[in-house]
Amino acid sequence: MAGFDLTALTASFGGERVIGPLSLTVEAGQQVALVGKSGAGKSTLIKLIYQRVAGHAALVPQELGLVNALPVFHNIYMGRLDEHANWYNALTLIRPFRKDREEIRSLLERLDMKEKLWVPTASLSGGQRQRVAIGRAIYRNAGLLLADEPISALDGPMAHKVMTLLCERFQTSVIALHDVEMALAYCNRIIGIQDGQVALDESSKRLSANDILNLY
Ligand SMILES: Nc1ncnc2c1ncn2[C@@H]1O[C@H](COP(=O)(O)OP(=O)(O)OP(=O)(O)O)[C@@H](O)[C@H]1O
Structure with missing residues (x-):
């Protein structure tokens, strides 16, 4: 399995809803960047997806887990x-x-x-x-990569090298990225998260960095 089709994705902390409810379909071959400001819900969404696709994905959590x-x-x-x-x-x-x-x-x-x-x-x-x-x-x-800010600690050339490698090794990916230019350069679909909901879902070909920055 490389793509997935998930419905009723929700998460709450202390009775407060931080994600969803939302549905998300990702087709095999899509490289999806999750963008949005800090606290929007990107990490929580990645963890939810990982739980639901169990075993089928490779995960790079923000806290690394080494x-x-x-x-x-x-x-x-x-x-x-x-x-x-x-x-x-x-x-x-x-x-x-x-x-x-x-x-x-x-x-x-x-x-x-x-x-x-x-x-x-x-x-x-x-x-x-x-x-x-x-x-x-x-x-x-695995065919599917779920990664939460995987290049946040890398310098420019290394960040490019790693993104190239990830695109080469995974047919499908969902990657939370703060760097909008990297998201546009390496991903073919951009999903913007705002207050736990999908506020933007567009092919990267039809977006500029400014369109994405409106989310911040
Ligand atoms: N374990 C937790 N306990 C309580 N609240 C949490 C917990 N994890 C996340 N939250 C809350 O859920 C919301 C979404 O957090 P999340 O980490 O998913 O955001 P994010 O978009 O990944 O942010 P960042 O870009 O800073 O990593 C935030 O308001 C955060 O405070």
Whole structure:
């Protein structure tokens, strides 16, 4: 499954509705940017979608969800934990298999982090940690990516490199992005969220940065 068709998406905190109710259909092949001001509900919507599509998506949460005590290799390997038997995962914790080492090393090469393969994740910079979470999502090999601000800690050239890689590796994606220019450059559909509702839903070809900035 790469696309999805979800209805009755709602979320409330302390009795206050922060999302929906709304419906969202994303077709296979769409790269969707979720835009909107801070607190509009983008992260909550991404989490809701992830819950509803369970197992079918690769997730890059805003808080990354890395295990600091483990090396980069193992954090990325976690993207496929559920594909292997328990004995295989336990052995990998002690002595990773060559084919997994090679696959993860070449993925890290694309993220300019090859030399960090065995480094504990706790010792990485914010941008490096973000790239580990991106690596874990890519390694999951899912058709659908759900990512919450995946390039917020990256410099310009690295942000472009990562967005190019994400578009190449995922047939379909929903990515919350603060950077409107990046959203227009890499996504073919823009969904603007305002107070937990869809306030804009348009092909990026028909939008300019100014149209999107009206949401802020
Ligand atoms: N765990 C929580 N408990 C209470 N309120 C929450 C919680 N998570 C989110 N909210 C509230 O829900 C609303 C939407 O938050 P959300 O994090 O989804 O926004 P966002 O658009 O992703 O913001 P940002 O761009 O700053 O990440 C906000 O008003 C926020 O305060």
